[in-house]
Amino acid sequence: MSSYNEETKAINCPYFEDCGACAYAGMKYDNELAIKTRDMEKLFKDFTKVEPIVSMYRPIYYRNKVHAVVAADKKGNIRMGTYKENSHDVVDIKDCMIEDEVCRSIINTIKELMKSFKYKAYNEDTRQGFLRHILIRRGVVTKEVMLCLVTGDIAFPSKNNFLKEIRKRHPEITTILQNVNNSKTSMILGKRTVTLFGKGYIEDILCGLKFRLGISSFYQINHDQTEKLYKKAIKLANLTKQDTVIDAYCGIGTIGMAMSKAAGQVIGVELNENAIEDAKVNVKLNNIKNIYFQAADAGEFLVDYAASGRKANVVVMDPPRSGSSPEFLKSILKIKPDRVVYISCNPETQVRDIKTLIKGGYKVSPVTPFDMFPHTAHTETVCLLSR
Numbered sequence: 001m002s003s004y005n006e007e008t009k010a011i012n013c014p015y016f017e018d019c020g021a022c023a024y025a026g027m028k029y030d031n032e033l034a035i036k037t038r039d040m041e042k043l044f045k046d047f048t049k050v051e052p053i054v055s056m057y058r059p060i061y062y063r064n065k066v067h068a069v070v071a072a073d074k075k076g077n078i079r080m081g082t083y084k085e086n087s088h089d090v091v092d093i094k095d096c097m098i099e100d101e102v103c104r105s106i107i108n109t110i111k112e113l114m115k116s117f118k119y120k121a122y123n124e125d126t127r128q129g130f131l132r133h134i135l136i137r138r139g140v141v142t143k144e145v146m147l148c149l150v151t152g153d154i155a156f157p158s159k160n161n162f163l164k165e166i167r168k169r170h171p172e173i174t175t176i177l178q179n180v181n182n183s184k185t186s187m188i189l190g191k192r193t194v195t196l197f198g199k200g201y202i203e204d205i206l207c208g209l210k211f212r213l214g215i216s217s218f219y220q221i222n223h224d225q226t227e228k229l230y231k232k233a234i235k236l237a238n239l240t241k242q243d244t245v246i247d248a249y250c251g252i253g254t255i256g257m258a259m260s261k262a263a264g265q266v267i268g269v270e271l272n273e274n275a276i277e278d279a280k281v282n283v284k285l286n287n288i289k290n291i292y293f294q295a296a297d298a299g300e301f302l303v304d305y306a307a308s309g310r311k312a313n314v315v316v317m318d319p320p321r322s323g324s325s326p327e328f329l330k331s332i333l334k335i336k337p338d339r340v341v342y343i344s345c346n347p348e349t350q351v352r353d354i355k356t357l358i359k360g361g362y363k364v365s366p367v368t369p370f371d372m373f374p375h376t377a378h379t380e381t382v383c384l385l386s387r
Ligand SMILES: C[S@@+](CC[C@H](N)C(=O)[O-])C[C@H]1O[C@@H](n2cnc3c(N)ncnc32)[C@H](O)[C@@H]1O
Pocket: 218, 219, 220, 248, 249, 250, 251, 252, 253, 254, 255, 269, 270, 271, 272, 275, 296, 297, 298, 299, 318, 319, 320, 321, 345
């Protein structure tokens, strides 16, 4: 069994070595925070100072999105969990200190039901079998739960009985989806998704705003730390009603919408069309009038934006782990916004991108690290670049 020490805020986990997610399992939380701060100081030492890391009061059960790979061992026993590092062996996880407890208990129930319903785990080599992945999202404020079963085929034996049973055992589930993925791929989701029960999405409240979340859209996995991070980003942006803000890599529109009250207008740009669909609904849900969204590659969008001579005073960017693109950064240097607020889940690519902006005339504020992923080796950072 995994456990948490209330005094040291350390977690202990029997899967620690095989799973590999929690690099700092077993360590006092204070020591972990000191290591993360030191790492950030090293990384940013040539450019700027690092502020104290923003930590969690109770750093457990924070992941509001939980994923389990489903597989069978040589004896045919079902295993549900995560891939061992650099392998396709599945670590069979029964409990986890960083995942939402409700999501985890639903996964454990599905494992039990697979036996009684005689469902087979999907086999990636033969591409046979039924259940391949389980993906669950829970609204931290609304408590709505979305369960997505990723199967190798659309055929779902005893579907109605299964749905009845899982809903009886977990009345907290508000919607159930089936996604079909029979491709040789490391991607979890395939192209086809059908709603088996409920609305097909959940809602959650973040920074006082309501957000609709689909299964494929990005949503920060640590709700409480995200609110602190956005608050800091809004402060750094120092907005007025005269400002035009570009929210680049905007996902379902969370940051841009949180900034819209203080800004003149906001333009959100995001590659994932489903996320943009959610963003457009979210604007209506919150009755926001000064924001619009475009589905596009952020780099291409900004190249066109710069070429058309339009201006923006503020750019907020929150790219994926790979960071931003040279075209995007080049266009920033053309548009010359006064302020660029850069949020990153991979400070190494952030440093690379910051170097380009500094060469182009920007100065960088102290960086604030946020412990968005306690016990793992990851840190989120935010800073302001201004000219
Ligand atoms: C770290 S998430 C940030 C999302 C959002 N800002 C939030 O806080 O919820 C990065 C987002 O960038 C999107 N993305 C990835 N590559 C992109 C690209 N080339 N152009 C635009 N968006 C992209 C992803 O789909 C994802 O939604």
